[in-house]
Amino acid sequence: MTTPNASTITIGGDLSVGRIGFGAMQLTGKQVWGDYPDRDGGIALLRAVIDAGVTFIDTADVYGPHTNEILIREALHPYPESLVIATKGGFVRGGYEYSTLGAVGNPNYLRQSAHMSARRLGLDGIDLYYLHSGQAIDVPFEDQVATLAAMKDEGLIRHIGLSNVTLEQLKAAREITSIAAVTALYNTSNRTGASLLGAAEEDGSVFSPWHPMGIVEGGDPERIIAALEPIAQNHSASRQQIALAWHLHRAPNMLPIPGTTSIEHLRTNLAAASITLTPEEVATITALVPEN
Ligand SMILES: NC(=O)c1ccc[n+]([C@@H]2O[C@H](COP(=O)([O-])OP(=O)(O)OC[C@H]3O[C@@H](n4cnc5c(N)ncnc54)[C@H](OP(=O)(O)O)[C@@H]3O)[C@@H](O)[C@H]2O)c1
Numbered sequence: 192m193t194t195p196n197a198s199t200i201t202i203g204g205d206l207s208v209g210r211i212g213f214g215a216m217q218l219t220g221k222q223v224w225g226d227y228p229d230r231d232g233g234i235a236l237l238r239a240v241i242d243a244g245v246t247f248i249d250t251a252d253v254y255g256p257h258t259n260e261i262l263i264r265e266a267l268h269p270y271p272e273s274l275v276i277a278t279k280g281g282f283v284r285g286g287y288e289y290s291t292l293g294a295v296g297n298p299n300y301l302r303q304s305a306h307m308s309a310r311r312l313g314l315d316g317i318d319l320y321y322l323h324s325g326q327a328i329d330v331p332f333e334d335q336v337a338t339l340a341a342m343k344d345e346g347l348i349r350h351i352g353l354s355n356v357t358l359e360q361l362k363a364a365r366e367i368t369s370i371a372a373v374t375a376l377y378n379t380s381n382r383t384g385a386s387l388l389g390a391a392e393e394d395g396s397v398f399s400p401w402h403p404m405g406i407v408e409g410g411d412p413e414r415i416i417a418a419l420e421p422i423a424q425n426h427s428a429s430r431q432q433i434a435l436a437w438h439l440h441r442a443p444n445m446l447p448i449p450g451t452t453s454i455e456h457l458r459t460n461l462a463a464a465s466i467t468l469t470p471e472e473v474a475t476i477t478a479l480v481p482e483n
Pocket residue numbers: 213214215216217249250323354355374375400401402403404405431432448449450451452453456457459460
């Protein structure tokens with residue numbers, strides 16, 4: 192698919208994008224609810240993302256809900272030819288509290304979600320459409336995947352992705368259709384998605400770690416900082432840049448999607464792609480948290 196130092200990665204065999212994408216979720220209201228308060232700033236940030244050469248943006252209908260996709264369209268439509276927008280469906284939010292988050296697998300709901308995402312984004316077809324979670328229990332998981340497969344056959348979506356599924360669900364989905372990308376929580380301090388990373392790598396599909404900048408979360412931040420800091424100093428880089436560089440070295444199918452509301456952070460995050468870590472540095476960071 193790609194080499195560890197390649198500057199691009201290919202999704203589904205035909206969509207080539209840069210190795211570091213952009214996660215747009217932060218461009219919403221507090222708790223990912225409602226509009227991003229600084230609309231002009233959000234539009235400027237999204238345009239800076241494109242100007243900086245990013246060719247992959249990750250969003251979802253539930254970010255806002257809807258406001259994130261709408262802002263992307265306002266800022267960037269008509270889109271550059273090279274831009275791939277990945278969006279997701281299957282989650283619902285009943286209100287401001289995160290506790291109102293739920294998952295729906297009803298085929299007509301998933302179909303409506305994809306149609307409405309395409310409409311909001313101003314697209315005829317969605318390049319990469321993720322089932323946002325494997326949590327819905329109103330419909331068997333396999334039937335939800337089959338709904339996405341049907342939308343792919345119809346041309347509404349080009350490639351199918353799975354978000355936050357179990358390894359068993361990924362395997363079951365692969366029996367039904369091809370899965371171009373998997374996204375899950377995976378960073379220097381949390382390896383929840385490790386088994387999915389391995390399975391995606393074996394199958395030649397992209398793994399997009401979400402929350403890649405969550406570098407010192409969990410129980411032992413001092414130990415993680417103590418490991419990252421000397422590596423950062425070796426490369427005259429920040430810990431955040433080292434974390435992103437580690438993602439790129441960790442596996443050739445990695446497509447991290449750091450989110451930021453800061454143009455300065457955007458630039459430094461993208462610069463991490465040119466940091467070359469030693470095998471020992473990669474191994475040190477990988478060993479910080481167990482992966483199995
Ligand atoms: N599939 C899913 O269920 C799921 C769940 C969560 C997220 N996601 C996706 O993953 C993307 C990224 O996740 P995320 O936004 O939760 O987390 P993230 O990208 O790991 O972290 C974003 C946070 O890091 C800060 N940051 C970014 N670059 C920085 C830098 N160079 N130095 C210091 N701080 C920096 C940002 O603050 P500033 O704004 O100040 O830079 C922001 O607070 C989201 O946008 C979304 O597209 C997917």
